[in-house]
Amino acid sequence: QDAFVAFHVDKVLVSKYLKSLQIGELAPDQPSIEPTKNKMLVKDFRELRATVEKMGLLKPNQLFFFLHLAHILLLDTAAWLILFYFGTSLMPFIVSLVVLTISQVQASWLQHDLGHLSVFRKTKWNHLLHKFVMCHLIGASAKWWTLLHSQHHAKPNCFQKDPDIDMHPFLFTLGKKFSVELGIKKKKYMPYNHQHKYFFITLPPLLFPTYFHCHTFYIAYTKRYWVDLAWMLTFYIRFFFTYGSLLEIKSLLAYYFIFRMLESSWFVWVSQMNHIPMDIYYDKNLDWVSTQLQATCNVEQSLFNDWFTGHLNFQIEHHLFPTMPRHNYWKVAPLVKSLCAKHGIEYQCKPLLTAFADIVHSLKNSGELWLDAYLHK
Numbered sequence: 001q002d003a004f005v006a007f008h009v010d011k012v013l014v015s016k017y018l019k020s021l022q023i024g025e026l027a028p029d030q031p032s033i034e035p036t037k038n039k040m041l042v043k044d045f046r047e048l049r050a051t052v053e054k055m056g057l058l059k060p061n062q063l064f065f066f067l068h069l070a071h072i073l074l075l076d077t078a079a080w081l082i083l084f085y086f087g088t089s090l091m092p093f094i095v096s097l098v099v100l101t102i103s104q105v106q107a108s109w110l111q112h113d114l115g116h117l118s119v120f121r122k123t124k125w126n127h128l129l130h131k132f133v134m135c136h137l138i139g140a141s142a143k144w145w146t147l148l149h150s151q152h153h154a155k156p157n158c159f160q161k162d163p164d165i166d167m168h169p170f171l172f173t174l175g176k177k178f179s180v181e182l183g184i185k186k187k188k189y190m191p192y193n194h195q196h197k198y199f200f201i202t203l204p205p206l207l208f209p210t211y212f213h214c215h216t217f218y219i220a221y222t223k224r225y226w227v228d229l230a231w232m233l234t235f236y237i238r239f240f241f242t243y244g245s246l247l248e249i250k251s252l253l254a255y256y257f258i259f260r261m262l263e264s265s266w267f268v269w270v271s272q273m274n275h276i277p278m279d280i281y282y283d284k285n286l287d288w289v290s291t292q293l294q295a296t297c298n299v300e301q302s303l304f305n306d307w308f309t310g311h312l313n314f315q316i317e318h319h320l321f322p323t324m325p326r327h328n329y330w331k332v333a334p335l336v337k338s339l340c341a342k343h344g345i346e347y348q349c350k351p352l353l354t355a356f357a358d359i360v361h362s363l364k365n366s367g368e369l370w371l372d373a374y375l376h377k
Contacts, residue, residue, distance in 0.1 A: 002288035037287035075103035109310025135231030156295035175280030183373025196364035208264030273355035274315035292319040297348035
């Protein structure tokens with residue numbers, strides 16, 4: 001299966017665990033692809049995958065990731081040194097917040113690479129550094145992230161299968177079809193016709209300091225991720241010891257909450273620009289390529305966009321090849337475009353600000369569709 005191939009680096013190792021699940025072989029006259037899947041698209045994508053492997057695009061450049069980690073650690077240290085040398089007045093306080101926020105967001109992009117096993121060739125080294133970056137530098141559970149994010153990649157924008165859209169319908173109504181269905185059923189958990197307005201003060205600033213903050217500890221505790229919890233505690237010990245020596249308790253708590261809000265806002269706008277404006281509905285059991293392309297879009301390449309988004313501006317390539325090191329996305333992009341053109345599939349790529357605006361536009365359109373259906377008799 002294409003999903004199996006996409007997710008696993010060491011296929012020989014994981015195949016050993018599948019042997020006990022084998023129940024037989026397909027008869028020669030049985031189709032190997034279900035009718036809902038595009039047979040020719042699957043065939044061409046598998047050929048593309050073979051080409052990508054031959055070109056060495058799945059091999060990481062470890063110098064790239066080392067320099068990325070180095071700039072994260074330098075910014076993390078600089079945030080504390082600014083307060084130490086320049087005091088805790090308003091201006092150093094703000095500059096330190098901004099520097100720490102940049103460090104945290106860039107660390108979240110790096111942990112994403114490690115979680116997808118795209119930094120080292122050996123899985124164990126990816127897992128080990130993933131715990132250091134995600135648990136110690138950020139303060140969240142690596143296994144918690146892997147659990148949720150793997151589901152997102154398997155079925156992006158598929159309701160009840162992608163945890164990233166669990167906000168529907170309790171906080172937002174997402175997707176044109178769902179919005180109409182919700183309106184027809186006369187369901188109203190929130191004033192959805194205003195969701196494009198309250199989005200600014202809810203999801204972006206509050207996702208990290210509220211929901212994620214509690215959920216990562218809840219999952220780590222209930223699933224007994226004791227190693228992750230121990231690593232996570234080192235973040236809080238380090239943070240409150242180093243910054244607590246410079247700031248009073250009220251300023252310390254304000255500092256922590258503000259940088260979490262800034263980090264959350266940056267993350268949400270980048271992570272949702274590729275998905276919320278796209279098709280959101282139940283799982284249609286499409287082939288791997290169609291499933292990924294209907295749920296993702298790209299943002300134009302530039303040095304700033306690559307750095308600012310952690311190369312998630314190449315969301316299409318990332319979803320098709322989740323273990324590919326991000327520094328190679330631009331190399332495979334022309335091949336993916338050709339595949340889409342051959343099969344008449346739209347390959348969406350937009351400017352960064354347009355992608356941000358499309359989040360708001362899609363929420364507004366969904367809210368209006370819900371209202372029309374809700375008021376219709």
